[in-house]
Amino acid sequence: MSDTASLTEHSNPSAADLLKGLALGAFAALIWGGYFAFSRAGVQAGLEPADVVLIRFAVAGLMMTPFLLQAGLRDLGGVGWGRGAVLALLIGPLSIFASVGGYTFAPMAHGTVIQPATVTVSALLLSAALLGETLRWGRVLGVALILLGLCAIAGPALWSGDAEALTGDARFVLAGLMWSGFTLFTRAWRLGPMQTVAAVSVLSAVVYTPWHLTMDTLERIAALSPWMLVGQVLVQGVLAGVVAILAFTRAVEILGAGRAGLFTSLVPACGVLIGIPLTGEAPTALQLAGLALVSFGLLWAMGILRLRRR
Numbered sequence: 001m002s003d004t005a006s007l008t009e010h011s012n013p014s015a016a017d018l019l020k021g022l023a024l025g026a027f028a029a030l031i032w033g034g035y036f037a038f039s040r041a042g043v044q045a046g047l048e049p050a051d052v053v054l055i056r057f058a059v060a061g062l063m064m065t066p067f068l069l070q071a072g073l074r075d076l077g078g079v080g081w082g083r084g085a086v087l088a089l090l091i092g093p094l095s096i097f098a099s100v101g102g103y104t105f106a107p108m109a110h111g112t113v114i115q116p117a118t119v120t121v122s123a124l125l126l127s128a129a130l131l132g133e134t135l136r137w138g139r140v141l142g143v144a145l146i147l148l149g150l151c152a153i154a155g156p157a158l159w160s161g162d163a164e165a166l167t168g169d170a171r172f173v174l175a176g177l178m179w180s181g182f183t184l185f186t187r188a189w190r191l192g193p194m195q196t197v198a199a200v201s202v203l204s205a206v207v208y209t210p211w212h213l214t215m216d217t218l219e220r221i222a223a224l225s226p227w228m229l230v231g232q233v234l235v236q237g238v239l240a241g242v243v244a245i246l247a248f249t250r251a252v253e254i255l256g257a258g259r260a261g262l263f264t265s266l267v268p269a270c271g272v273l274i275g276i277p278l279t280g281e282a283p284t285a286l287q288l289a290g291l292a293l294v295s296f297g298l299l300w301a302m303g304i305l306r307l308r309r310r
Contacts, residue, residue: 013264013295017077017254018254018255020254021250021251021254021255021259022251022255024247024248024250024251024254024302025247025248025255025259025260025262025263025286026249026263026266027244027247028053028244028245028247028248028251028263029061029233029263029264029265029267029270029271030241030266030274031240031243031244031247031267031272032162032240032244032264032267032271033267033269033270033271033272033273034119034235034239034240034267034270034271034274035235035236035239035244035271036267036268036271037271037274038231038232038235038236039052039100039236041094041228041231042224042228042232042236045225045228046055046220046223046224047220047221047224047232048220049096049097049100050212050216051103051220052096052100052232052236053093053096053097053212054208054209054210054212054221055221055232055233055236055237056096056236056237056240056241057092057093057201057204057205057208057209057237058205058208058209059233059236059237059241059243060181060197060201060204060205060238060242061145061201061202061204061205061206061209061239061240062200063237063238063241064197064198064202064242065202067194067198068198068199068202072197072199074205076199077194077195077199078191078195079194079195079196079198079199079200081090083185083189083191084199084200084203085203086185086201087182087185087186087196087200088199088200088203088204088207089178090178090179090181090182090185091179091182091200091245091308092200092203092204092207092208093179093204094178094274095175095178095179095183095205096168098171098172098174098175098178098276099115099171099175100173101168102115102167102168102170102171102172102175103168104163104168105164105165105166105167105168105169105171105243106164106165106166106167106169106171106172107169110165110168110169110172112222113147113150113151113153113154113268114169114172114176115146115172115173115175115176116176116263116264116265116267116268117146117176117265118152118173118175118176118177118180119176119179119180119183119261119264119265120146120147120261120262120264121143121147122176122177122180122261122267123152123179123180123183123257123258123260123261123262124139124140124143124258124261124262126180126184126257127183127184127187127256127257127258127261130184131184131187131188131256131257131258133256133257133259135257135258138301139258139259139299139301141300141301142262142297142298142299142300142301143262143297143301144297145294145296145297145300145301146262146293146294146298146301147294147296147297148290148293148297149265149269149290149291149292149294149296149297150265150268150288150290150294151290151293151296152286152289152290152293153268153269153272153286153287153290153294154285155284155286155287156220162213172239174248176264179264183252183260183261184257185259186249186252186257187252187253187256187257190253191249192249193245193246193247193249193250194246196203196245196249197242197245197246197249201241201242201266205285220295248260248263251263259301262298265294265297265298266294266295266298269287269290269291269294269295272287272291273291
């Protein structure tokens with residue numbers, strides 16, 4: 001991480017840029033919440049995690065191939081093959097398998113809290129240590145409120161599980177650290193959103209699609225109802241695979257890695273709300289309270305809400 005070691009970043013956006021960064025970060029979180037809700041609905045309809053990964057990267061890779069060809073394959077659209085490989089390892093198929101695979105060992109509530117909490121805390125600390133972003137007490141307090149809200153969203157099930165659940169929890173931590181690494185590298189290397197998405201999407205599609213077609217089948221995807229298939233393609237491939245990463249990468253440019261990483265804390269709440277019509281699972285009063293606490297903590301950590309000194 002030689003670029004990171006020599007880089008000192010202090011993100012002080014203007015009011016207009018701050019508003020744009022907040023909107024982009026919230027938009028990305030909303031899409032990722034829909035991604036988790038549609039993933040659960042897809043599993044209920046017969047899909048397996050490998051099918052979700054295939055839909056996401058095959059569609060995203062197909063969409064971004066024309067841009068990458070126009071930008072130039074020699075240096076992978078300006079990203080560079082080495083950097084592109086690093087980013088694809090961090091948020092490509094391995095990241096999704098780490099996240100989804102954790103639910104094989106641990107309850108849903110564990111992943112709902114551990115992964116976004118890992119991203120929120122590690123991105124904040126690593127950006128301060130490696131990128132020189134300012135770590136203020138107000139932001140630390142906001143992160144603490146976010147973590148409390150996440151625990152409320154997960155509910156009593158957060159404390160359930162046995163020794164085997166530690167294996168799932170470790171996978172959630174790994175997935176969160178991978179996303180934090182992506183956030184920091186994107187900031188340190190000053191990569192544009194379109195470049196980043198194109199490199200990650202095309203590399204992931206080129207590697208994973210042939211592997212899936214060789215080792216698995218398309219029967220489960222073909223068995224989906226038309227509306228479910230269209231929804232999976234739109235949400236998994238177009239929105240989560242391309243649009244959300246574009247929005248999030250731009251938010252990192254504007255707000256910095258530490259601030260942008262906070263938006264992952266909104267993903268569980270968005271997933272709960274979007275999942276109401278999809279899965280029929282209504283949020284409890286405790287989850288709604290957790291959603292309010294996460295939102296308040298996010299605004300406080302961003303510096304939007306502050307108590308004025310007299």
